[in-house]
Amino acid sequence: MTSGLREELAAALRRDRLDPVAVERLIRTALDEDLAFGPDVTTESTVPADAVATGDVTPRSVGVLAGVHVAAAAFDLVGGPAMDVVVHEADGATTEPGLPVLTVTGPTRALLTAERTALNLVCHLSGIASLTRQWADAIAGTGAAVRDTRKTTPGLRALEKYAVRCGGGVNHRMALGDAALVKDNHVAAAGGIAAAVAAVRTRAPAIPLEVECDTLEQVREAIAAGVQLVLLDNFSTADTRTAVDLVRGTGVRLEASGGLDLVRAAEVAATGVDYLAVGALTHSAPVLDLGFDLR
Numbered sequence: 025m026t027s028g029l030r031e032e033l034a035a036a037l038r039r040d041r042l043d044p045v046a047v048e049r050l051i052r053t054a055l056d057e058d059l060a061f062g063p064d065v066t067t068e069s070t071v072p073a074d075a076v077a078t079g080d081v082t083p084r085s086v087g088v089l090a091g092v093h094v095a096a097a098a099f100d101l102v103g104g105p106a107m108d109v110v111v112h113e114a115d116g117a118t119t120e121p122g123l124p125v126l127t128v129t130g131p132t133r134a135l136l137t138a139e140r141t142a143l144n145l146v147c148h149l150s151g152i153a154s155l156t157r158q159w160a161d162a163i164a165g166t167g168a169a170v171r172d173t174r175k176t177t178p179g180l181r182a183l184e185k186y187a188v189r190c191g192g193g194v195n196h197r198m199a200l201g202d203a204a205l206v207k208d209n210h211v212a213a214a215g216g217i218a219a220a221v222a223a224v225r226t227r228a229p230a231i232p233l234e235v236e237c238d239t240l241e242q243v244r245e246a247i248a249a250g251v252q253l254v255l256l257d258n259f260s261t262a263d264t265r266t267a268v269d270l271v272r273g274t275g276v277r278l279e280a281s282g283g284l285d286l287v288r289a290a291e292v293a294a295t296g297v298d299y300l301a302v303g304a305l306t307h308s309a310p311v312l313d314l315g316f317d318l319r
Contacts, residue, residue, distance in 0.1 A: 029097055033109070036093045040115065042186055044097075050179060051098050054141045067136040079135050079318045081126040081146065083119035087312035088157045090115045090190035091149030092126050094183065098142035103134035116153070116190045119312070132318070139316045148180075149187040150312035156191025156305050162286050166293035168300055169194045171279065175303035184306045193305060203232040205255070217242060221249040234279070243267050247276055255301065258282035261291055268296040 029037075034044035058064070081095060096109040107130035112123075119125065126146075128135060159170040170193045176184045185195045197203035206220045214220035217235060224233055234253040235246040240263060246254050247270065254276055256267055264280055271278060280292050281301035293300060 030100055030105075033093060033097050033100055036111075037097070040093060040186060041189075042094075042182060046182060047094055047097060048101065050183070051094070051101055051141060051145075053179070054144065055098070055102065055138070058137070058140060064133070064137045067133050071132045071136065073133065075132040076130065077132040077135055077318045078127065078129040079139075079316055080124035081128075081142065081314055081316050082124045083121050083150075084313040084315055085119075085121055087119050087150055087154035088191050089113055089117050089119050089125055089146075089150050089312075090153035090187035091146040091183065094149065095142040095146040096126055096128070098145065099128045099130070099135065099138045102138035103128075103130040106130050107134060119150070119314075125314070135316075135318070143314060143316055145183070147311040147314050148309075149183055149190075150314065151309040152184055152187035152306055153191035154312050155309040156188050156193040158286060159289060159300070159302060159305070160192035162289040163293035163300065166290065168293035168297055170289075170305070171196050171299040171301050172305050173281075173301055173303040174199075175307040177306070188305055191305075193302075194299070196301065197232075203234065204228065206233070206235045208236065208238065217245040218249045221246070221251060236281075237267075240266055240270070243270055247271060247274055251276065253277045253279060253298075255279045255281050256297070261288070261295060264292060264295045264297060 029044055029048050037044045037047055092111055092113065092115055096111060099109055100107050107128060110127045113125040156170060163170060172185055172188045172193060172195055188195060204224045210220050211217055214223055233251055234255055235251045236255040236257050237243045237246055238257050243254055256264055256278060267278055277298040279299040279301050280297045284292060284300055284302060289300060
């Protein structure tokens with residue numbers, strides 16, 4: 025296996041706002057799982073060492089593409105300089121069954137060794153992008169945006185949140201340190217919403233701050249405490265409308281969360297909230313069916 029990702033692919037990942045070093049590390053971890061007990065015994069038994077082939081990654085269903093450069097990187101890291109990769113479709117594009125999105129040419133053994141890692145990643149990420157697009161389409165024209173959560177697969181957060189962007193969604197905080205989200209346990213520990221907000225402001229005055237509220241009374245407390253963003257946890261549509269009225273003219277933004285599905289999406293978005301927080305984008309998206317076939 026080669027020692028690094030070629031610069032063209034690294035540059036493409038950077039354009040996708042992904043860290044090439046982190047992507048390479050992730051791919052190598054995935055490859056290590058497949059090669060934990062030795063080389064690909066099936067491939068090395070059936071494919072001559074000097075064989076060269078061309079294969080295509082092709083969608084078998086309609087969806088939204090995400091992770092094509094990540095898949096290309098998997099092939100590149102196994103095949104090295106002998107591998108030629110050609111990207112046909114950009115992430116965010118709507119896939120057309122039967123039309124390749126990626127073509128790779130190189131040592132056949134390397135192609136088959138990298139195949140499952142490449143597909144695992146691009147199918148998973150494209151599934152997230154496809155589900156996100158459904159939500160984005162459902163609330164189009166309302167002024168609201170669909171937003172992800174930290175309910176991500178361990179180790180895959182940056183890629184999964186990238187896939188959300190490919191599908192037309194926006195990202196919430198990437199980790200625990202880039203924004204503060206005061207939840208019920210924090211409120212209990214601090215002794216109330218105002219106390220929790222004051223504590224965060226003392227420690228990190230410039231950080232974005234959001235407070236989760238379970239009731240309209242808590243929304244009033246959060247507004248009085250001067251928060252920037254309020255998360256409405258499992259609010260009914262009627263109470264969501266009331267919360268929108270409460271923050272009107274204050275500059276406070278609202279995020280609806282909990283109990284949401286595609287059937288209710290437009291109804292909730294039409295109340296005037298700014299965001300719909302949907303953990304299912306990353307924790308429950310079905311994969312998009314893409315396959316890899318040698319020509």
